[in-house]
Amino acid sequence: MQDSNLNLNLKKDTVLPPKTRRLSRARWLFGSFVGLLLFSCVPLRTGRGEYTVCSHSDSIYTVDETRPRAQCITVLEGRITAIGDEADIRRHWLRNSHIFDLTGADVRFIKPNHIIVPGLADAHAHVLQQGYKMQLQLDGAQSVQEVVDRIKAYIIAHPDVHANTSRWIEGMGWDQTKWGEAFPTAADLSSDPLLHGRPIVLLRVDVHAAWVSERVLELMDPLPPDSKVEGGSIIRDASGKPTGIFVDNAMTLIPRPPWSPEQYVDFFDTAVAEALRYGLTSIHDAATDPDAVAFFKGVAAAGKLPIRLYLMAVPFSENFTDWEPSRVERLTNYGVHGRLNLRSVKLFTDGALGSWGAALISPYTDKPDTRGIMRNSPDIMGQLMRSTWKAEMQVNVHCIGDRANEVVLDIFEDIMANEALQGRPEISAFRPRIEHSQILQPADLERIGRLGVIASVQPTHATSDMWYAETRLGSERIKGAYAYRTLLEASWSKILPLGSDFPVEGVNPMLGFYAAVSRLSVDGRSPHGGGGWFPAEKLTRAQALKGMTLDAAYASFMENDLGSLTVGKRADFVVLDRNIMEVEPAEILQTKVAATVIDGKVAYGTLGGKSWW
Known part of the structure; x- marks a missing residue:
């Protein structure tokens, strides 16, 4: 038993040479084995519900720049209490368990080829x-x-x-x-x-x-x-x-019949089950009408919301100029599990490129009789955006075409100038967003970053549209479209939240991760060949993972609680069956989720049985 207590004598910051650490580990494992034999009939004495998940190497990608990779994380009461290598976690257990050995520690090891990443978020979906x-x-x-x-x-x-x-x-x-x-x-x-x-x-x-x-x-x-x-x-x-x-x-x-209560439940259950199966722990619902808000509140209040939702309320008045965003009910960590939030408004400027509805400055190349559709005039957009800003709600605006993006950036710039916020970090208190940021003039690619407006983008839109986008826009205008790397580099905060816009695209976030880093279709093609469509706009894998975790959390004011595996944050994480940070791009699409964990509890899959150190 003497050797089993070896780590009790180590100072917190002691770093042993590799050879010494191997000998110490061998002695410690032998002692733990003896302890297991002696105490196997003794009940777990911590009574805390704390558990640790470890990889066989540093296969936990934390998205925390202070410690990008780790071997183990420990969870208690829905939050991360420790992170590090095995020695770090053993010391944590011994400090906090009030026992003399670790035979009662709840430790689980993921499979050697699996990795852990923070809970994945979809920053724009329905x-x-x-x-x-x-x-x-x-x-x-x-x-x-x-x-x-x-x-x-x-x-x-x-x-x-x-x-x-x-x-x-x-x-x-x-x-x-x-x-x-x-x-x-x-x-x-x-x-x-x-x-x-x-x-x-x-x-x-x-x-x-x-x-x-x-x-x-x-x-x-x-x-x-x-x-x-x-x-x-x-x-x-x-x-x-x-x-x-x-x-x-x-x-x-179109006189479509309203949804029945049964349809609401069926649609919700179907979508959430699919989201959890693919590793999503948070979704930004990008156009939530009052009936949907009421439904989500009921689900959350009943303790039946298994995923985090960040709602973007849409105007509910037929006359937009009479709509008052101050009447929108704020929701902060609402419900039994505190997973429902509403503090933003979604506004629409134009349509979409595929239906020639995106508002362009110059006519469509393949349809010169139209420049698309402005769903709201610049004057009405100005009224809506200013009233939303005044109500201290986050302003999120749908913009596809370069005309729509220009109009909205003009309004944001004017608001910031009047509020003395232009170009200052204080804009982070408001975090205005442009949803899609799809086609921008070169000057606006720079301006959106300079102003601190968050570009919320969907990488699979690029790979879905790339087969006809240049036909719509022409060879010059296309250079400012789907420019994700440019948008990220222009952002002074280096924030680029990624989403899917499902059901427009697939729910699986690996589709977006793959599209962001490869700029290829799922069968490995693009109009520019196997190197990807406009390959200079590819994101690195680290940038893409951050966009689907910490950046999405920032865009919903939750970066202090979500988005990275950091001590004190919510224990939302996903176990993947392969290392998406290293495998060949095509293999990313074969990734399966072994477990989706929210608030420390398994919402999909399994973490496996308890192991012994």
Whole structure:
């Protein structure tokens, strides 16, 4: 037993030579083995619920610049209490357990090829819409006929829908760039007798356009006579007849039935289960309407929120100029587990590139009759942003096109000048965000960083759009698009939160990590070859991991509690089955999550059985 207490005699900061440490470790392990034999019938005496997770090498990536890698972390009551190598953790246990040996210590070793990273965050996603999309997925459909076939299969698989031709059918994910550039039509949804006469609404992959059936057009009659709707567009044929495509604000004309309480629960459960399976511990919900806020509050109050949510409230008044952001209820660590927060507002400036809705300064290269859509005028955007700022809510604005980004940066710059905040670190108290920051002029790429406006980006948008983006924008304008490395280097705070925008893209954060570091499609291709699309804009793996952890935490005011594996922070971490920081890029996509841990408790997978030191 004398040797088993060897570490009790080591001073806290003692560093032994490698050979001495090996001998000490061997003696210590022998003593621990003897202690195990002698005390195997003695119950655990700490009574603290503390446990340690170790790797067989320094395979814990902390995203803490003071100690980037570690061998072990210890958790108590949902927080990290110690981090270091085995010797550090043994000393921690002996100092705090009030026992004379470590035979009762709860220690788990991950597999040799596994790693641990901080809990992964998605800085821009749509939780309930992910569940909604899972009803009828249209992603990847290569033709209009394939969409029709998927709807037929859905009807046949749901007898209640099959028997009721008045039942609304809703789906999401179609993308006309997969089969050409022309939008589909309502008539296409009547081409099969099983679909004819049914109300069908299908959201485009970017959720900025909707394709409806002829029956829905009948229900909408009469429509506004002009194709232009304030902030949107009704697509019409040469004779002026609506084709069945509604873009951006025109989508609000569609009389879609409201979700039932059962649908809210189903959509939520479906999305959250998928998120946890992929290692997500935090999600920034990037457009939460009042009904959704009420739903999330109910879930959190009942102690049934297994993941952290940071909500961005959207305006709830039909007349935006009458909307008061001061009426938005703040939520701070709300609910039984304190996982629900709301302190931001989401505003929309323009549409999306794929549906020619992104607001551009010059006309589209492939459609010179349009410059896209400003969903709100610069004056209304100024009113909304200033009133949100005055209400001391974080201002998060959707901007895709260079015109939209320019307008919003002009407003932010004016606000900061009036508040005497321009160019000063004090802007970190407000943390304004531009969601997507997708297409910017060279001067605005510099300006967004100088002003301290956070660029919240989605790497998979680049690899999804790269096949048609240059066709839309031309060879010069494309150089300021999806410029993630440039945005990060321009940021004085070196913050670049990464998200997916699911359900627009996949939930799996490894898709975003892979896209950020490779700029390639999942099959290893790009318009510029195997080296990646505009490879100078690749992020390093360390930058990408930080963007999905600590930067996302900063963007939601949670960097003191989340985002890195640091003593005192919440014990949110993920065990991955391979080292994404070292494997070949293509292998990143094969990564599986062995365990997702939130507040120190396993929310998905397993940490394995207890081991003995």
